[in-house]
Amino acid sequence: MLLSLVLHTYSMRYLLPSVVLLGTAPTYVLAWGVWRLLSAFLPARFYQALDDRLYCVYQSMVLFFFENYTGVQAPDMKTPNKKVLLEDFRVLCMCISILLYGDLPKNKENIIYLANHQSTVDWIVADILAIRQNALGHVRYVLKEGLKWLPLYGFYFAQHGGIYVKRSAKFNEKEMRNKLQSYVNAGTPMYLVIFPEGTRYNPEQTKVLSASQAFAAQRGLAVLKHVLTPRIKATHVAFDCMKNYLDAIYDVTVVYEGKDNGGQRRESPTMTEFLCKECPKIHIHIDRIDKKDVPEEQEHMRRWLHERFEIKDKMLIEFYESPDPERRKRFPGKSVNSKLSIKKTLPSMLILSGLTAGMLMTDAGRKLYVNTWIYGTLLGCLWVTIKA
Numbered sequence: 001m002l003l004s005l006v007l008h009t010y011s012m013r014y015l016l017p018s019v020v021l022l023g024t025a026p027t028y029v030l031a032w033g034v035w036r037l038l039s040a041f042l043p044a045r046f047y048q049a050l051d052d053r054l055y056c057v058y059q060s061m062v063l064f065f066f067e068n069y070t071g072v073q074a075p076d077m078k079t080p081n082k083k084v085l086l087e088d089f090r091v092l093c094m095c096i097s098i099l100l101y102g103d104l105p106k107n108k109e110n111i112i113y114l115a116n117h118q119s120t121v122d123w124i125v126a127d128i129l130a131i132r133q134n135a136l137g138h139v140r141y142v143l144k145e146g147l148k149w150l151p152l153y154g155f156y157f158a159q160h161g162g163i164y165v166k167r168s169a170k171f172n173e174k175e176m177r178n179k180l181q182s183y184v185n186a187g188t189p190m191y192l193v194i195f196p197e198g199t200r201y202n203p204e205q206t207k208v209l210s211a212s213q214a215f216a217a218q219r220g221l222a223v224l225k226h227v228l229t230p231r232i233k234a235t236h237v238a239f240d241c242m243k244n245y246l247d248a249i250y251d252v253t254v255v256y257e258g259k260d261n262g263g264q265r266r267e268s269p270t271m272t273e274f275l276c277k278e279c280p281k282i283h284i285h286i287d288r289i290d291k292k293d294v295p296e297e298q299e300h301m302r303r304w305l306h307e308r309f310e311i312k313d314k315m316l317i318e319f320y321e322s323p324d325p326e327r328r329k330r331f332p333g334k335s336v337n338s339k340l341s342i343k344k345t346l347p348s349m350l351i352l353s354g355l356t357a358g359m360l361m362t363d364a365g366r367k368l369y370v371n372t373w374i375y376g377t378l379l380g381c382l383w384v385t386i387k388a
Contacts, residue, residue: 014275017065024352025152026372027359028058032156044186052137052189055160057348059127059136064345066124070096070275098128099335102286108135109247110190112238114305116227116253116312117195118202119268125254125284126193132338138189142176142234144198148384151373155380158387161188167198171233180241190245192238196230196305203265221306226265226316230309232302239294239301249289253312255319257281257329265320285315285331 032054039047113126123141130136140161148154148164158164163179165171183190202208203226212228221229239246256268258280295301315331322328359365 014272017069017275018272020349020353021062021065024058024061024356026369026376027352027356028054029152029156029376030368030372031355032159036159048186048188051160054137055139056137057351059139060131060345060348061352062124063127063131063340064342064349065275066121067096067098067128067340068342068345097281098338098340099281099283099330100286100338101284101331101333101335103288104129104250104286105133105288108133108138108189108191110242110245111192111248111250112235112242112246113191113193113250113252114196114235114308115193115251116309116316117197117200118254119200119256119274120271121256121269121274122195122200122254123193124271125252125282126191128282128340129250129252129284129286130191131340131344135189135191138191140190140192142192142194142238149381151377152380155376155383158384161190164384165234173233173237176234176237177241180238184242184245190242192242194234194238196232196235196309197228198231199228200268201226201228202267204267216306221303222310224309224313226313226320227309230305232298232305235305236298236301239291240296243291243294243296246291248291249294251287251289251308251312253285253315253331255283255316255331257283265316283319283331283335287311 032051035050035054036047039050113129115122115125126139127136130139140163141157142163142165143157145164145166148158161183163176165176199208209228213223216223216229239249256274295304318327319329319331356369359369
């Protein structure tokens, strides 16, 4: 009986985060909408400041589940011993290990964040670093076009400063420049997250990897093994627009430990897998690059960006394949096991959950909640269609 309870609890770990994160979305959008209306007659900086604060509250709740709630391992299913099972159940409540390497400043900065892309959890990793700099509300993403159709979220991300871009020949450089320039002119704090590969790396999708390697070879660039060939357009436009506004570029390399098989890299965990399966550690290497060390001309920047990804690739080869066990499953240099206090995340979860529960306790509240999901989604889709 106890074994069944433990296993059932573990297997359903993703349900609570899913219910809370999706369930509080209408509450959050309503709070943001009220502030948007009230701030219509105020200077833009007032709207931006509270919007960033609201975003920080929601993302702190997200991090409660991805850092404080996530377990590090599954129960030992082979052992019927009740004491062992209870110990394993206790382990489920432990936090995941975040190992930081390199140089992450303690203070917030205006930056472009460039990282390898392998999982939907990569979006959360940007939050993991930002909250440690008190910059969580400043995180804004360059997102692929299709994500703008996400109910409620798609519309809101654009309002918060996210930029939707199309790939390859359909990339609209002018539109991205206009948006970034408006943020610079308004003095909007920027923690702009870009994944230059353009799509997620998956070692099991050999056709995508082969095409990426062929693309590099055709252009005389080094062929990469553990990352895809980076594309330059979004990175160049972002840097060119904000070069006088930025403090630095963060070159971030991420590994999810536990997703390999005898040294062979496997597909990285999805958000659901991350919440309910084994992923004992996230290794995050940060290299802070001063803006004066970044070339401005596009072709020179293309070479520079590819060289940065060559460095990533070499670190990942060492991580997965080094013959020296002391150098395997770690990045070069000293690591810090960074733990996020539950005091920074739990209050946000309780506030948003409590507001949502209170709304659902009355007929009028339930009606408002449902209408926000329905009409908020429809109006959001209409807005992104008009803006397309």
